[in-house]
Amino acid sequence: MTARIIGTGSCLPIKEVSNFDLEKIMDTTDEWIKSRTGIEKRHIAVEETTTSMAIEAAKRALENAGVGAEELDLIVVGTVSADRHFPSTACEIQSTLGADKAVAFDINAACSGFLFGLSIANAYFASGCFKKALVIGAETLSKMMDWNDRSTCVLFGDGAGAAIVEAADTGIVSMVQGSDGARGGVLSCYNRPVNNPFVTNDTALDYTSMTGQEVYKFAVRTVPEAILKVLKEGNVNPDEVKYFVLHQANIRIIEAVAKRLNQPMEKFPTNLQKCGNISAASVPILLDEVNRIGMINKGDKVVLAGFGAGLTWGAALLDW
Ligand code: ACO
Numbered sequence: 001m002t003a004r005i006i007g008t009g010s011c012l013p014i015k016e017v018s019n020f021d022l023e024k025i026m027d028t029t030d031e032w033i034k035s036r037t038g039i040e041k042r043h044i045a046v047e048e049t050t051t052s053m054a055i056e057a058a059k060r061a062l063e064n065a066g067v068g069a070e071e072l073d074l075i076v077v078g079t080v081s082a083d084r085h086f087p088s089t090a091c092e093i094q095s096t097l098g099a100d101k102a103v104a105f106d107i108n109a110a111c112s113g114f115l116f117g118l119s120i121a122n123a124y125f126a127s128g129c130f131k132k133a134l135v136i137g138a139e140t141l142s143k144m145m146d147w148n149d150r151s152t153c154v155l156f157g158d159g160a161g162a163a164i165v166e167a168a169d170t171g172i173v174s175m176v177q178g179s180d181g182a183r184g185g186v187l188s189c190y191n192r193p194v195n196n197p198f199v200t201n202d203t204a205l206d207y208t209s210m211t212g213q214e215v216y217k218f219a220v221r222t223v224p225e226a227i228l229k230v231l232k233e234g235n236v237n238p239d240e241v242k243y244f245v246l247h248q249a250n251i252r253i254i255e256a257v258a259k260r261l262n263q264p265m266e267k268f269p270t271n272l273q274k275c276g277n278i279s280a281a282s283v284p285i286l287l288d289e290v291n292r293i294g295m296i297n298k299g300d301k302v303v304l305a306g307f308g309a310g311l312t313w314g315a316a317l318l319d320w
Contacts, residue, residue: 003122003133004171005318007065007164008288011056012043012157012275019154028150038251042157042276045140049083051092053160054138057284058093064292065164067132069097074133075104076120078113078280080189080309081140082106089138099134110187111247111308112177113137113280118165118304118316119175125167136162137280144189146207155249156208157276161284170319173301174233176226177314186214187309219253219307224260226315227303234317238263241317242300243290247307248272248282257305269295279308296320 018041019030033039045053054077062069077090084092090104109116114137121133138160145153165171190206223246231238238261246254246268254268271286278285283306296302300320307313 001125001128001167002169002171003118003125003165004168005163006166007061007063007067008162008284008291009057009060009062009064010159010161010285010288011053011060012159012285013045013048013053015044015046016041017044022154026147026150028154033154036252037155038270038272039155039276040273043159044142045158048140048158050079050081050138050140050160051083051089053158054089054136054162055093055096057138057160057162058097058134058136061134061162061164062097067164069099070101071132072099072102072134073130074121074124075099075102076117076133076135077106078109078117078137079106079139080108080110080113080279081144093136102134109280109312109314110310111249111277111279111282112306112310112312112314114161114283115304115306115314115316116177116312118163118172119177119314121165122172122175131167133165134162135165136160137282137284139279139281141208141279144208149207151212152208152210155277157278159275159278159281159285161281161288163284163287173236173317173319174230175314175316176229178222178226178312180311183214183218183311184309186211186218186311216250216253218311219249220256220260222313223253223257223305223307223315226313227257227261227305230303230315230317236301236317240301241267241303242296244268244303244305245283245287245290246305248275248286249277249308
């Protein structure tokens with residue numbers, strides 16, 4: 001028994017912010033951002049929230065799969081930017097959709113969140129008690145940026161992507177996941193500090209900080225290794241893979257992975273140009289785009305790969 005993706009959906013905020021728009025509010029240029037990252041614009045939440053986008057993406061995925069919310073046994077949301085500490089985003093989604101019998105919870109694996117969620121669904125299916133899952137990556141990263149820090153805020157965007165996954169004989173062929181907490185400091189954002197009547201704490205709210213070059217080195221080494229491992233476990237040659245759907249952090253990372261795997265860039269669909277990096281939502285949003293325009297057909301081999309804060313990483317080989 002394995003897990004098969006049978007429907008996808010996504011949702012992006014209405015407001016688009018181009019590099020040229022950013023030029024007007026900070027010391028940056030379209031040329032700097034585009035040449036170093038490939039990003040040209042991103043969607044930024046104004047009315048939307050992590051939960052509202054996740055719900056919309058979920059509805060679209062359910063419709064795409066032809067599945068009713070009442071059929072769901074499990075809802076897993078990968079997010080680092082939930083609207084509330086509790087209840088979880090997943091519980092709010094469960095309530096709104098009327099997915100009454102679903103077990104619902106959030107996970108934090110940063111940009112690997114969707115891959116980790118998929119793996120959790122797969123493991124729950126193996127128990128035999130769960131048959132249908134909704135796996136979501138949803139983020140409002142714009143609220144976690146220091147908009148005075150041009151080295152981070154230009155990289156990220158907001159949005160949500162979802163997939164309906166069901167227990168099946170074919171689907172996920174192989175998966176790998178990994179974590180390296182010892183190097184977690186290269187990409188972090190602190191939560192509320194200890195705060196109670198027994199401490200004096202005037203620490204300001206923290207925002208995302210990143211040592212970009214360390215994250216780059218981590219990504220270009222770890223992602224090809226993870227992909228080669230799932231391909232080996234699945235007994236599949238890179239040439240047999242139709243598309244590699246990677247986390248959309250930076251075009252240079254994707255180019256380096258393509259080169260390492262000796263595969264043409266045409267096999268690496270991208271949307272970072274118009275979306276930026278949406279952490280856990282990047283992979284499912286791109287997968288939804290690829291799915292909806294009919295780029296993948298039944299039986300195609302597709303590789304998904306996520307990597308990010310933690311550090312964490314995950315890859316999956318799918319028989320679509
Ligand atoms: N506009 C203009 N200048 C800028 C900007 C900006 N937005 N940001 C930084 N600079 C300047 C810096 O101040 C610095 O100037 P200085 O030399 O006068 O001090 C100069 O550009 C170079 O800065 P670096 O940080 O060294 O730039 P680098 O070439 O390393 O590029 C980048 C930064 C794009 C983040 C790169 O390190 C990278 O690709 N990292 C990969 C990590 C990544 O993509 N992370 C995304 C999130 S993590 C994830 O999803 C896994």
